[in-house]
Amino acid sequence: MQGKVRMDSELVVLTPATPSDGVLLSNLLELYIHDLSDIFTQLELGPDGRFGYPRLPLYFSEPDRRLAYLIRYGSRIAGFALVMRGSPAVEEVDVHDIAEFFVMRRYRRRGVGRRAATLLWQQLPGKWTVRVSEGNPAALAFWTRAVAEHTGGKATQWTRPGDPRAWRVLYFDSHEPGPG
Ligand SMILES: CC(C)(COP(=O)(O)OP(=O)(O)OC[C@H]1O[C@@H](n2cnc3c(N)ncnc32)[C@H](O)[C@@H]1OP(=O)(O)O)[C@@H](O)C(=O)NCCC(=O)NCCS
Helix, strand or coil, X not given: CCCCXXXXXXXXXXXXXCHHHXXXXXXHHHHHHHHHCCCCCCCCCCCCCCCCCCCCCHXXXXXXXXXXXXEEECCEEEEEEEXXXXXXXXXXXXXXXXXXXXXXXXXXXXXXXXHHHHHHHHHCCCEEEEEEECCCHHHHHHHHHHHHHHHCCCCEEEEECCCCCCEEEEEEECCCCCCC
């Protein structure tokens, strides 16, 4: 993409969210789900004008199974990542899975998502799955490239049925960094 200034990757910070970040995360989740509602047309607003994300409290009550992170650029909020231990895509307990991942529009196509994903894989080294809808071409391009670069092309890929489109599953070991 032309005309987008790369952000300084040193300023991208990934920090674990705490229960006091609950309102912040639920507000960011609304922006995220609004983006996704373009693709997943079954996502409907509730009568209060919010999509809602009922699983959010579990990220604070089940710290062994779910981890929430905030992505900042310097001191500014730039997005979030929700991670599960155990994945719906593989029969392994010791695998991390990206449940949700979001970069604010103003920071997109500037390397923020890529850097945040790398920090996540470094903080939680080991087996990972990323599940991405083939109906979300931006996310598919982002994850296939980020995973391929991080692993030097050593990820395994397959698809599983999904609505409205199949899910692409990327499975890899984040210990295996690729060249550069
Ligand atoms: C997908 C998302 C996280 C990408 O974050 P980002 O910070 O913009 O990604 P980066 O700038 O690090 O992109 C790295 C590379 O991924 C690819 N990529 C990222 N966004 C892309 C897009 N919209 N179209 C095509 N390729 C894209 C490009 O190869 C890009 O490198 P380039 O900009 O030099 O061409 C962000 O667009 C987002 O939050 N989208 C809405 C929510 C979502 O779909 N989340 C993923 C759910 S699985």
